[in-house]
Amino acid sequence: MYIQYTVNFDLKGDSVPYYDIINWQRSTGGNIEFVLVGLFDGTMTVGQELDIQEDRIIWAGHQSKVPVSVCSDSCAPGSRKAVRRGEPVCCFDCVPCDSGKISNETDSVDCAECPEDFWSNPDRTACIPKVVEFLAYDTVGIVLTVISAVGACLTIVVLVVIFHHRYTPIVRMNNSELSFFILFALVLCFLCSLVFIGEPTNWSCMLRHTAFSITFSLCISCILGKTLVVLAAFTATRPGNNVMKWLGPNQQRAIIFTSTLVQVVICVAWLIDAPPYPSRNMEYERSKIILECSNGSSLAFWCVLGYIGLQACLCFLLAFLARKLPGNFNEAKFITFSMLIFCAVWLAFIPAYISSPGSYADAVESFAILASSFGLLLCLFVPKCYIILLKPEKNTKQHLISRDKK
Known part of the structure; x- marks a missing residue:
């Protein structure tokens, strides 16, 4: 008796495979049984050759679940x-x-x-x-902007009060022209802190340090001129002393112009030789891109700050020498205190600026500008406005030139 079955060949003449898939299973009696759980048919279309009935497979230990690696699980992405x-x-x-x-x-x-x-x-x-970070108009930027606007507005209000009472003795005796110059410079000082807020650009980087250095130099130069006038006014009362002829209005303007011009020359040389430029700092924190202004020339930057410090120290020294001169309103006392606050703010600024990166450094410098500007405004003009507005009986020539009973 003969059994007939079909044999298939592929294009190369090889027989097409056909396999039974057998699972060895141990029966309840302990015997090994060979159970057909699938087949592989090479005559089927691609992808359908293998047919396995997984529910019939019994793994070691009489488990129907596929065993995992005997040592470690797969590592997940990440x-x-x-x-x-x-x-x-x-x-x-x-x-x-x-x-x-x-x-x-x-x-x-x-x-x-x-x-x-x-x-x-x-x-x-x-x-x-990466997160891009700079001193933007977020919480810190908005707070600094508001403080800057408030400071500028207060300065303008003081300017209006001083101008309205420009013919009163307390304004005239303390050199009203220099007071107007100082108030104008303080308005610029408050506003220049706004340049430090926003994304750094070529123009903003060049304007930041040059703007605040020139405005502060102008302000300190005016205070220096006022201090010299105070000293000259008291020493001129001595017989044969005609020092006031060397500190007339033209000479005062020349002192302010010359002192400010030195700072302007330093800034122009800085911008020509190695101007500040925007840079991307990715070394301080690798997960962020910190946009900041590179100084270009560190020497020029410290020269700018050093010149302002030199002016402030000279002004403080002269005002300190004149602090005990007689008079009911000796402005030298207030100049001395204002210079103390100014120097304290900027001495604290230097280490904070060096240790702060990117937006924090800009915030520290902006805060130092605002704090020192408020210090100058409050120390120099609040006592004067107090007398003008609340104590007009003290705003007389007789009261101001009278000596203490001591």
Whole structure:
């Protein structure tokens, strides 16, 4: 008796495979049984050759669930495989990718580094753009803007009060022209702090330090001229002393112009030789791009600050010498105190500025400008406005020139 069955051949003449898939299973009696759980038919279309009935498969230990690796589970995306020394290849540890690196595949053997302008997400599975940071108009920027606007408005109010009472003795005896110059310079000082807020550009970087240095130099030059006038006014009362002829209005304007011109020359040389420019700081914090203004020339930057400090120290020294001169309203006392506050603010600013990166450095410098401007405004003009508005009986020539009973 003959059994007929069909044999298929492929294009190369080889027979097409046809296999039964057998699962060895132990019966309840302890015997080994061969159970057909599927087949492989090479005559079927691609993708349908294999047919397995998974519900009929019994794994070791009489389990129907597919067993896992005998050593380590697969490493999820965001981590990499680290082989354990002296153990089989299937034994490994899953190590999370370092910051700035990712892996987006299971069982990745290495983590890929993100491009320069990107950083890894918290799961270390994708690269995302780095956060760009600068002193923007957020909470800190808005607070500084409001303080700057309030300071400028207060200065204008004081200017209006002084101008309205410009013919009163307390204004005339303390050199009204220099007072107007100081108030004008203080308005500019308050407003120049706004240049430090916003994304750095070529123009804003060049304007930041030059604007505040020239305005502060103008302000301190006016205070220096006022201090010299105070000293000259008291020493001129001595017989044969005609020092006041050397400190007339024209000479005062020349002192202010010359002192400010030196700072202007330093700033112009700075801008011509190595001007400040916007830069991207990615070294301080690698996950962020900090936009800041590079000084261009550190020597020029410290020369600018040093010249303002030299002016302030000279002004403080002269005002300190004149602080005990007689009079019911000796402005030298207020100038001395204002210079103390000014120097204290900027001495505290230097270490804070050096240790602060990016937007924090801009915020520190802006705060120092505002604090020193408020110090000058309050110390120099609040006592004068107090007498003008609240104590008009003291705003007389007889009261101002009278000596203390001592």
